[in-house]
Amino acid sequence: MYDLLMQLKDYTSDDYVPLHMPGSKRNTELFSMGNPYGIDITEIDGFDNLHNAQGILKKGMIRAARLFGAEETLYLVNGSSAGIMAAICGATKKNDTVLVARNCHISVYNAIYLNELKPIYIYPQEITDKSRKSTGIYGKVSPQEIEKKLERNKEITAVVVTSPTYEGVVSDIEKIAQTVHRHNAVLIVDEAHGAHFPFSSAFPQTAVKCGADVVIQSIHKTLPAFTQTALLHLNGDRIDRERVKRYWNIYQTTSPSYILMAGIENCMTILENDGAKLFETYVERLRLLRENIESLKNISLLETDDISKIVLIAKNGKELYNILLNKYHIQLEMASQRYVIAMTAVGDREEYYQRFWQALQEIDRDFGRQNDDEESVTQAGLCIAKPKMNIYEALNYKAERIKIDSAQGKTAAQTVCFYPPGIPLLNPGEEVTEEIIAVVRSGLAQGLDAMGVYRDEEGDYILCLK
Numbered sequence: 463m464y465d466l467l468m469q470l471k472d473y474t475s476d477d478y479v480p481l482h483m484p485g486s487k488r489n490t491e492l493f494s495m496g497n498p499y500g501i502d503i504t505e506i507d508g509f510d511n512l513h514n515a516q517g518i519l520k521k522g523m524i525r526a527a528r529l530f531g532a533e534e535t536l537y538l539v540n541g542s543s544a545g546i547m548a549a550i551c552g553a554t555k556k557n558d559t560v561l562v563a564r565n566c567h568i569s570v571y572n573a574i575y576l577n578e579l580k581p582i583y584i585y586p587q588e589i590t591d592k593s594r595k596s597t598g599i600y601g602k603v604s605p606q607e608i609e610k611k612l613e614r615n616k617e618i619t620a621v622v623v624t625s626p627t628y629e630g631v632v633s634d635i636e637k638i639a640q641t642v643h644r645h646n647a648v649l650i651v652d653e654a655h656g657a658h659f660p661f662s663s664a665f666p667q668t669a670v671k672c673g674a675d676v677v678i679q680s681i682h683k684t685l686p687a688f689t690q691t692a693l694l695h696l697n698g699d700r701i702d703r704e705r706v707k708r709y710w711n712i713y714q715t716t717s718p719s720y721i722l723m724a725g726i727e728n729c730m731t732i733l734e735n736d737g738a739k740l741f742e743t744y745v746e747r748l749r750l751l752r753e754n755i756e757s758l759k760n761i762s763l764l765e766t767d768d769i770s771k772i773v774l775i776a777k778n779g780k781e782l783y784n785i786l787l788n789k790y791h792i793q794l795e796m797a798s799q800r801y802v803i804a805m806t807a808v809g810d811r812e813e814y815y816q817r818f819w820q821a822l823q824e825i826d827r828d829f830g831r832q833n834d835d836e837e838s839v840t841q842a843g844l845c846i847a848k849p850k851m852n853i854y855e856a857l858n859y860k861a862e863r864i865k866i867d868s869a870q871g872k873t874a875a876q877t878v879c880f881y882p883p884g885i886p887l888l889n890p891g892e893e894v895t896e897e898i899i900a901v902v903r904s905g906l907a908q909g910l911d912a913m914g915v916y917r918d919e920e921g922d923y924i925l926c927l928k
């Protein structure tokens with residue numbers, strides 16, 4: 463039977479350019495750890511236990527803290543998702559109120575559900591394109607907005623923000639941390655997309671150095687480390703570290719893979735020994751690529767705080783994504799209604815940028831000819847969902863399937879989001895509006911992957927409260 467392994471081998475022996483995660487980019491000339499079967503073990507003598515680390519794993523985590531600039535660091539083998547849930551549940555008690563930037567990843571809302579928290583939301587402003595049209599991209603989280611919410615809601619115990627975002631938008635974490643601490647709350651930063659920040663001055667300062675109490679980084683996204691590997695960093699004494707560790711134990715497997723953990727340590731060795739050279743070459747190539755893309759007429763490059771993210775604004779994101787994939791064998795990280803993201807990393811080969819640039823020049827020329835009319839701009843836009851009930855309450859209600867087109871005014875019983883990026887358009891307990899229906903419809907029409915939408919011959923359904 464043609465199985466996953468066969469498909470992986472076929473795919474990886476073809477000429478696809480990986481402008482997506484993981485940051486190792488399948489670059490076996492730069493990175494290698496031998497045959498995984500030969501080093502796969504469990505918690506045998508001499509190899510420590512992640513859930514009660516005293517030996518080699520403890521030493522590794524101390525090394526990680528030093529390398530990433532934190533006071534204490536924990537390994538994650540279940541992605542940043544597990545770290546985010548551990549941080550939020552550890553920083554709060556059941557029924558606490560938390561302040562959350564509404565553009566957070568789904569794992570944040572899962573933590574809200576698990577600890578039955580009451581969220582108050584901040585809505586970052588949308589970034590518009592050069593002709594002031596909607597892009598569907600969230601901008602920075604405003605420290606002033608955070609201040610206002612904290613002033614008005616003294617019961618807030620924790621604040622959660624994503625920085626950088628998937629699209630490379632970085633907020634002023636230093637100011638946010640000062641504000642949050644003045645109000646005696648803790649700051650948790652989802653830095654899943656910023657693990658590379660400490661390794662070149664071309665990137666923004668990491669939240670670890672800006673005063674955040676907990677920072678979670680997916681090293682698999684932007685560094686040469688295996689998928690699922692991530693780090694949870696702890697700083698200061700505002701956060702109850704023992705509580706965070708309790709949840710860190712709960713949300714991770716009792717059989718953490720030694721291959722994944724050795725992969726984290728191999729990543730550190732690469733960074734310690736060759737990081738400076740690798741990042742120098744990478745940043746040089748990246749700058750040249752960005753400079754080239756900026757000269758295009760019809761595809762525009764979004765200015766991002768994190769230059770590693772190549773965010774291209776297009777009239778129809780999925781169309782651009784499909785052309786790059788089907789005609790040029792360039793696999794991007796994601797497509798949204800109005801933009802695409804190409805993820806770059808130290809694992810990239812020179813050839814990838816050359817092929818990407820070549821393809822973009824050709825597409826830019828053809829796109830201009832085909833798509834001159836303004837009508838062809840796809841509907842995007844951020845919609846502000848209205849919470850009517852808490853997430854955990856809504857998830858405990860009876861639910862029914864409702865055709866999307868008849869769902870206006872109903873209350874969602876499940877998360878609806880495009881994945882990626884995994885930012886809920888609707889959380890359980892939020893009202894379904896005409897605007898949200900239109901955005902879901904336009905994404906589905908483009909072929910985006912929508913979680914929480916069920917499809918059959920008769921139509922598209924979502925779960926709503928009965």
Ligand SMILES: Cc1ncc(COP(=O)(O)O)c(C=O)c1O
Pocket residue numbers: 540541542543544567569624627628652654655680690692883884
């Ligand atoms: C902003 C953000 N935070 C957290 C996560 C979860 O990270 P992981 O896949 O390592 O669990 C993602 C995943 O894409 C993300 O985009």
